[in-house]
Amino acid sequence: MKHPNMKLLLRLSTVAAACSILATLAPAAPRLLVMNGLFATMSESRPDPFLGHMLVDEKGVIVSIGEGAPPAAMKADQTLDAAGRIIMPGFISGHSHIAASVRRGRLPGMELDGLIDNPVPFFRAEFYAAGDLHAFALHGALDYLRHGITTYFEYPIRPRFLGEDLYREMFAAELQAGARFVYGYNVPDLPPAEARQAFLEFKAYAEQLAGGDPRYLRLALAKTGHIGRWGHDFFATEVAIAKEFGLDLQLHFLESNRYQMQNRADFTMMEQAGALEVGLIYGHFIHHSQQILDKSVAAGARMIWNPLSNGRLASGLADVPKYLKAGMVVGMGLDGQSTADLADPFENMRMGLYSLRMEYNDASILLPLDLLRLHTIGTARAIGVADRVGTLEPGKFADFLLVDTMEPDTGPVHDVYATLVFACSSDNVDTVFVGGEPVVRRKQPLKFDAAAVAREAHERVAAMRKRSETPALASGKP
Ligand SMILES: [Zn+2]
Known part of the structure; x- marks a missing residue:
């Protein structure tokens, strides 16, 4: 042996190898133990908030949750003392256009059709450069996390003629951002066989990129094309793909006041297309009409209520109490930051609740806990992921918010649910956890340089505008 300590080194490496074998055989230590928190789990089996603890395993899944102090033997890699804080599930947005994050404050006096009729530059494929949609989607997904939204149904908007490479940037950025999502693929407007092939290629791409990452919850379809401009044949193509692969299909339906008659007529076409x-x-x-509501409930259709967007665009007020009574599953959404310019779920709940109370002249029409449930477990049910998120219960992901009612101070808490809905905003969210790991603290992403993400998005929008003002491009392709 040339090295004098070679024998010792060999012995040490043998010991190290034995240790690593033992480590793989022994169960990994739990990731996190939360104690002293005031839990608002949103679970129907625990309707009242309680002081308690929660254990999270190494995969970010809740092992146990209970009242009082944890048993002495309960240990984890990290311990979080949540004294004086409320622990609730992360919010879920059931209808979202993440890349719209760079379109806030646009077209302030317009309704839905005004947005659609002003396609330059954001709805026109030729103005996008490589990297734009990645930057915009990253900006939007981080914005969601910063406001306490840990899961969403992504309904990307695909400008016509946008190539698959640019389209895929949104998926890649959202996977990187760290929230969980259901991805609603927009089937391209092509003949059926080509559209199916494009779907299959996207599906393979998404599965390969995600590589089993539990933040990618599942694939779905998001209807391509705008309200009032649907065609039967293309719709039938989308329905056929949804049927063949067992996917949910989300669509904008009965949104704009202007298109309501057209949309009601479309319902017949929807039925015919299967x-x-x-x-x-x-x-x-x-x-809605009574007939559409009845047939939709019978078919198991679910709806996503977007109060901020519906107010911003003067779309109208959804009769949520009536839908709930009829047995429809209702979720809530932020609908992208171009129409819910401040994507604050607390604001969304208040806007919805207060609008209904004004409409009904009845303060008991819905209560704060109803709104909290709609924006968490209700939405999880609506988008088909209630087995994994939406409440804090064993077996679900530990996606939760640490809410601090002392900063900014709301005054004494008399009723936990009422304080959350009436008196809090996303400024009260101290820390956002996904899978038991902190991802945002006091609105600052912990794994990203938020200023750099913002700067890139701003610069890219400026460059895009410039391109759209270049006459050769602006008057070019459709
Ligand atoms: Zn929308």
Whole structure:
């Protein structure tokens, strides 16, 4: 042996190898123990908030949750003393256009059709450069996390003629951002065989990129094309893909006041295309008729209520108490930051609740806990992921918010649910956890340089605008 300590080194490496074998045989230590928190689990089996503890395993899944102090033997890699804080599940947005994060404050006096009729530059494929949609989607997904939204249904907007490479950037950025999502693929407007092939290629791409990452919850479809401009044949293509692969299909339906008659007529076409035979999720569903409501409930269709967006665009007020009574599953959404410019779920709950109370002249029409449930477990049910998120219960992901009612101070807490809904905003969210790991503290992402993400998004929008003002491009392709 040339090295004098070679024998010792060999012995040490043998010991190290033995230790690593033991480490793989022994169960990994739990990741996190939360104690002294005031738990608002949103679980129907625990309707009242309680002081307690929660244990999270190494995969970010809740092992146990209980009242009082944890047993002395309960240990984890990290311990979080949540004294004086409320622990609630992360919010879920059931209808979201993440890349719209760079379109806040645009077209302030317009309704939905005004947005659609002003496609330059954001709805026109030729103005996008490589990297734009990645930057915009990263900006939007981080913005969601900063406001306490830990899961969403992504309904990307695919400008016509946008190539798959640019389209895929949104998926890649959102996977990187760290929230959980259901991805609603927009089937391209192509003949059926080509559209199916494009779907299969995207599915393979998404599965390969995610590589089993539990933040990618599942694939779904998000209807391509705008309200009032649907065609039967293309719709039938989307429905056929949803049917063949067992996917939910989300669509904007009965949103705009202006298109309500057209949309009601479209319902017949939807029935003819077989849409009621797949898992339908309606974004908005405001201007319903009794017949459409009855048939939709019978078909198991779910709806996503977006109060901030519906107010911003003067779309109208969804009759949520009526839908709930009829047995419809209702979720809530932020609908992208181009129409819920401040994506604060607390604001969304207040806007919805207060609008209904004004409409009904009845303060008991819905209570704060109803709103909290709608924006968490209700939405999880609506988008088909209630087995994994939406409440804090054993077996679900430890996606939760540490809410601090002392900063900014709301005054004494008399009723936990009322304080959360009436008196809190996303400024009260101290820390956001996904899978038991902190990802945002006091609105600052912990794994990203938020200033750099913002700077890139701003610069890219400025460059995009410049391109759209170049006459050769602006008057070019459709
Ligand atoms: Zn929308």
